[in-house]
Amino acid sequence: MTLLTLSANRGFAGAVNRGIEYALARGAQYIVLLNNDAVADSNWLANLIATADLHPTAGIITSKLLRYDRRHLDSTGDFYSSWGWAYPRGRDELDDGQYDTPDLEEVFCGSGGASLYRASMLRQVGLFDEDYFAYLEDQDIGFRAQLMGWTARYESTAVAYHHMMGTSATISNFGRYQAIRNCIYLYVKNMPGILVWKYLPKYMLGLALMGANDVRRRRFRRIAGAYLEAARNLPRVLVKRKQVQATRRVPVEYIDSILVHSLPPTQKGLVKVRNVFRRPREAPRPEQI
Numbered sequence: 001m002t003l004l005t006l007s008a009n010r011g012f013a014g015a016v017n018r019g020i021e022y023a024l025a026r027g028a029q030y031i032v033l034l035n036n037d038a039v040a041d042s043n044w045l046a047n048l049i050a051t052a053d054l055h056p057t058a059g060i061i062t063s064k065l066l067r068y069d070r071r072h073l074d075s076t077g078d079f080y081s082s083w084g085w086a087y088p089r090g091r092d093e094l095d096d097g098q099y100d101t102p103d104l105e106e107v108f109c110g111s112g113g114a115s116l117y118r119a120s121m122l123r124q125v126g127l128f129d130e131d132y133f134a135y136l137e138d139q140d141i142g143f144r145a146q147l148m149g150w151t152a153r154y155e156s157t158a159v160a161y162h163h164m165m166g167t168s169a170t171i172s173n174f175g176r177y178q179a180i181r182n183c184i185y186l187y188v189k190n191m192p193g194i195l196v197w198k199y200l201p202k203y204m205l206g207l208a209l210m211g212a213n214d215v216r217r218r219r220f221r222r223i224a225g226a227y228l229e230a231a232r233n234l235p236r237v238l239v240k241r242k243q244v245q246a247t248r249r250v251p252v253e254y255i256d257s258i259l260v261h262s263l264p265p266t267q268k269g270l271v272k273v274r275n276v277f278r279r280p281r282e283a284p285r286p287e288q289i
Contacts, residue, residue: 011133012112020117020127028119035113037163038065047158048116059121059150060142062110063158066095073099074162077107077154078139079260082195084187084203086139087264100156107154108258109142114160117141121150129185129240131233135175136182143190146258149249173222180210180226188234189241192252195259 004018020031030052034040044063051061065074065088075088076099088111090099110116112128115138125144128137142152187196187203211227214220230237 010130013128013130013132013134013137016112017127017130020122024119024122031117031119031122033112033115033117034160035162038114038160040114040160041158044114044158044160047155051153051155051158052116052118055151055153057149057151058153059118059125059145060110060152061116061158062107062152062154063114063160064095064099064154064156065111065114065160065162068161068163070161071095075111075113076104076156077109077152078111078142079108079264080139080143080186081260081262081264082199082202082256083206083263084183084191084199085206085264085266086136086183086186087266091266099154105153105155107152108146108260109139109152110154112138112141113162114158118150121145124148125150129189131236132182132185133178135178136186140182140186140190143186144244146255147190147192147244147248147250173219176214176219177223177226180223181230184227184230185233185237188237189244192245192248192255194252195256 002022004022006015006018010018016033023031030049032045032048040063048061048063052058055061062075062077064076066072067074071094073090073093073095076090078086078088080086089107125141125148127141129140132140145152184207191199211220214223
């Protein structure tokens with residue numbers, strides 16, 4: 001075992017990149033990430049590698065992530081919505097095998113907390129974007145991989161147990177701040193041009209609703225800097241966007257087909273609002289006819 005140390009906190013992206021560089025320099029075929037707040041089953045790694053060997057076009061193989069209670073799901077693969085929100089499939093659901101069938105194996109990307117990355121994919125696509133620091137950097141690298149023609153798969157027999165936000169939960173509003181800033185980076189940097197404009201109204205509505213929710217919860221002042229930081233860094237993100245889009249090898253229609261076009265189920269507040277408007281109108285009472 002080799003322990004790599006850093007002189008400063010480089011966030012998740014910066015830390016894992018140093019380990020990935022070390023492994024790539026020594027000819028690794030696969031790179032596997034496992035969070036410090038996660039524990040893997042004994043056959044977890046073997047099952048990830050077996051799936052990668054069977055599917056050479058898959059650049060990412062992700063695990064079934066369960067909570068520490070070993071009953072509730074954390075993630076069965078990650079997806080990206082045309083609303084501009086990334087989300088883990090199955091989060092908070094009781095696991096009864098509902099995501100263990102072969103037709104659910106293709107996913108948008110994998111959780112950086114417990115996934116395998118093919119070295120040849122990383123050499124082509126690049127490493128994690130360190131501007132993200134923490135949160136959504138795994139969606140970013142997954143999006144870039146999809147744009148370059150790589151796929152991602154979910155392996156239900158590779159099981160790990162995750163104490164969600166076990167590292168960052170003690171830092172007030174840290175996760176919220178990072179997620180808001182990084183969701184802007186993710187959309188601006190990776191969404192193909194035609195789709196940027198096609199889904200911009202939904203995306204802007206989503207940002208407005210997130211802001212309104214933070215105002216309602218009296219925390220907007222503490223995270224407003226996330227929007228300002230994203231705006232300040234926009235020129236650099238646009239430079240990266242140009243580079244990313246120049247390497248796209250798949251049709252825009254393909255990217256559109258692998259996006260989720262409904263509201264992410266993790267956005268429970270907005271889903272409730274939608275359901276109110278979807279309720280069927282009551283039939284008129286006899287005296288109203």
